[in-house]
Amino acid sequence: MTQPNDRTxxxxxSLDTQTILADAQRELALPSRRAFGKRVLTLGGLxxxxxxxxxxxxxxxxxxxxxxxxxxxIQAWLFxxxxxxxxYDEAQLTRPFPFNAYYTIDEVPDVDADGFMLQLSGLIKxxxxxxxxxxxxxxxxxxxxxxxxxxxxxAIGHWGGTPFSDFLRRVGADTSAKYVGFKCADDYYESIxxxxxxxxxxxxxxxxDGQTLPPKYGFPMKLRIPTKLGYKNPKHxxxxxxxxxxxxxYWSDQGYNWFGGS
Ligand SMILES: Nc1nc2c(c(=O)[nH]1)N[C@H]1C(S)=C(S)[C@@H](COP(=O)(O)O)O[C@H]1N2
Ligand SMILES: [Mo]
Numbered sequence: 542m543t544q545p546n547d548r549t550x551x552x553x554x555s556l557d558t559q560t561i562l563a564d565a566q567r568e569l570a571l572p573s574r575r576a577f578g579k580r581v582l583t584l585g586g587l588x589x590x591x592x593x594x595x596x597x598x599x600x601x602x603x604x605x606x607x608x609x610x611x612x613x614x615i616q617a618w619l620f621x622x623x624x625x626x627x628x629y630d631e632a633q634l635t636r637p638f639p640f641n642a643y644y645t646i647d648e649v650p651d652v653d654a655d656g657f658m659l660q661l662s663g664l665i666k667x668x669x670x671x672x673x674x675x676x677x678x679x680x681x682x683x684x685x686x687x688x689x690x691x692x693x694x695x696a697i698g699h700w701g702g703t704p705f706s707d708f709l710r711r712v713g714a715d716t717s718a719k720y721v722g723f724k725c726a727d728d729y730y731e732s733i734x735x736x737x738x739x740x741x742x743x744x745x746x747x748x749x750d751g752q753t754l755p756p757k758y759g760f761p762m763k764l765r766i767p768t769k770l771g772y773k774n775p776k777h778x779x780x781x782x783x784x785x786x787x788x789x790x791y792w793s794d795q796g797y798n799w800f801g802g803s
Pocket of ligand 2: 641689690691692771772
């Protein structure tokens with residue numbers, strides 16, 4: 542695969558060139574996109590775009606949108622369950638980390654910690670509910686990764702929680718099923734393919750930057766899945782279910798690409 546040269550990397554500190562180019566390569570490899578890609582999105586053009594457009598939110602947005610429209614099946618087929626999303630260090634954190642939702646910050650759901658019970662349903666053997674102290678006692682993992690939103694921004698954040706694959710196995714989820722779905726405390730809902738649910742960097746997170754996840758970032762928990770775009774990272778999760786029936790998602794039901802790889 543063509544790698545960006547050093548100069549391109551040096552000029553472009555805040556978008557992940559390699560990830561974007563990997564996506565571009567996949568995009569250009571699609572037979573349906575090839576003609577379009579050769580004419581409009583040549584790799585050279587993309588290199589320039591990714592190298593020069595840091596301040597041009599529109600082109601980044603357009604590019605991210607074109608990536609997000611890739612066909613779900615082809616994305617699922619191309620998904621490499623062992624390929625890791627880039628990680629970063631503490632000094633690279635975006636401060637303050639942006640808040641985003643389909644509503645403004647004053648409407649963030651206020652979930653009561655004391656009475657909270659995470660519900661499990663569908664193709665899961667151990668369908669009991671989980672309190673927060675029980676969830677906090679699960680094996681712990683941390684990650685510093687980039688969250689990429691289709692609206693044209695990205696930010697590096699630090700999350701802490703439990704590996705989602707461990708949790709699914711612990712509760713006896715049928716990991717041969719197709720989908721894992723999420724119901725949230727707001728009207729948001731999301732679903733992901735099982736391969737992505739089992740990816741080693743997919744975490745059920747309870748912390749942001751070493752502190753309990755604040756309401757704005759999704760208290761009591763957010764699924765952090767750095768191999769997917771921001772909207773595939775549900776916040777305020779109240780229920781998790783496993784199913785073979787396509788559950789859709791808040792944004793994909795309004796026309797966004799469902800797989801939402803990043
Ligand atoms: N429950 C819920 N989860 C959600 C959303 C939402 O509106 N409600 N927005 C999604 C989108 S589009 C983004 S970019 C991220 C934003 O997460 P942040 O507020 O931690 O930056 O949350 C995702 N998860
Ligand atoms: Mo987003």
